[in-house]
Amino acid sequence: MSVATIAGHEVQIDEEGFMTVYDEWDEEVGTALAGQIGIEMTEAHWKVIRFLRSDFAEQGQTATIRRVATVGGVPTKELFTLFPKKPAKKMAYVAGLPKPAGCV
Amino acid sequence: MTTTEEATTVIPDFGDDDEERKICFICSKGNLDMAYPALIMANGALSEGVEVDIFFTFWGMDMINKGTWEKLQFSMLGNTAMHMPGSTKHIPQGLGGLPGMTAFATHMLKKQIADLEVPEVPEFMQMLHDMGARFWACKMSVDMMGLTKDDMFDGVEDIINVNEFIELSNGSQVIFI
Incomplete structure (x- = not known):
């Protein structure tokens, strides 16, 4: 566990670089995290990230790709376009959440 | 620091x-x-x-x-790892051959899979x-x-x-x- 400065905010991160404190995140931080992995945020990205944030607040765990598609209403194909190759992990990273624990 | x-x-x-x-x-x-x-x-x-x-x-x-x-089905027959629910006690193989047992086992497995929010095939x-x-x-x-x-x-x-x-x-x- 260490502290990083993202967009001028001091945030706790784990050894891989994922944020560990839900309330340390804001959209400015999200934009900076996305930039670090080569993603430029658009409204379509924010729809996914806002769903992940609110779903985590309710469920206590990070939504999987399937949950973002079925409950969040963003089609699977689109998730692979917005967050290429590894959407589950990349979405979680930008949203300041842990990697999803579920298998499906 | x-x-x-x-x-x-x-x-x-x-x-x-x-x-x-x-x-x-x-x-x-x-x-x-x-x-x-x-x-x-x-x-x-x-x-x-x-x-x-x-x-x-x-x-x-x-x-x-x-x-x-x-309509894929699950049979207890030939599966010696079938246990009584919540127990390590094995279900006798003969029970799997009873009429309706495959339908029942299929229903139970589908329910357990659906409970994990995993989709059907x-x-x-x-x-x-x-x-x-x-x-x-x-x-x-x-x-x-x-x-x-x-x-x-x-x-x-x-x-x-x-x-x-x-x-x-x-x-x-x-x-x-």
Whole structure:
């Protein structure tokens, strides 16, 4: 566990670089995290990230790709376009959440 | 203190520059409990950015045949790992042969899978297709069973023979189920 400065905010991160404190995140931080992995945020990205944030607040765990598609209403194909190759992990990273624990 | 820690900012390695990895699954079984392993592993692989091909052969054809893919069943027969619910006590094999037992076991397994929010086979196949998986049907099985491409899920790319499968799986990790 260490502290990083993202967009001028001091945030706790784990050894891989994922944020560990839900309330340390804001959209400015999200934009900076996305930039670090080569993603430029658009409204379509924010729809996914806002769903992940609110779903985590309710469920206590990070939504999987399937949950973002079925409950969040963003089609699977689109998730692979917005967050290429590894959407589950990349979405979680930008949203300041842990990697999803579920298998499906 | 903060200045040294600021320098440690870690960005996760999402492997974007890694060499392309490919996995081929061969689905040869049509039992409900034998359909899921490939689907779940393929889902995991795709979400890790791995290229996935699935080759359906023999009884695995039931997973892509639109007449059967919703009706896959689970039998207790031949499965010595069946336990009484919440116990390590084995269920006697003879019980699995009683009328209605396969329907009951199938119902129970489907419920347990649905409770985990894991989709049924047709929806799962569509999801994998959307994620970029490619599906192939085995020529010999198709001929044996008298099927055509019209009988199959639209996401099936083609009917191919074993030589073509060996060719397309070149360089892949192959998992036979």
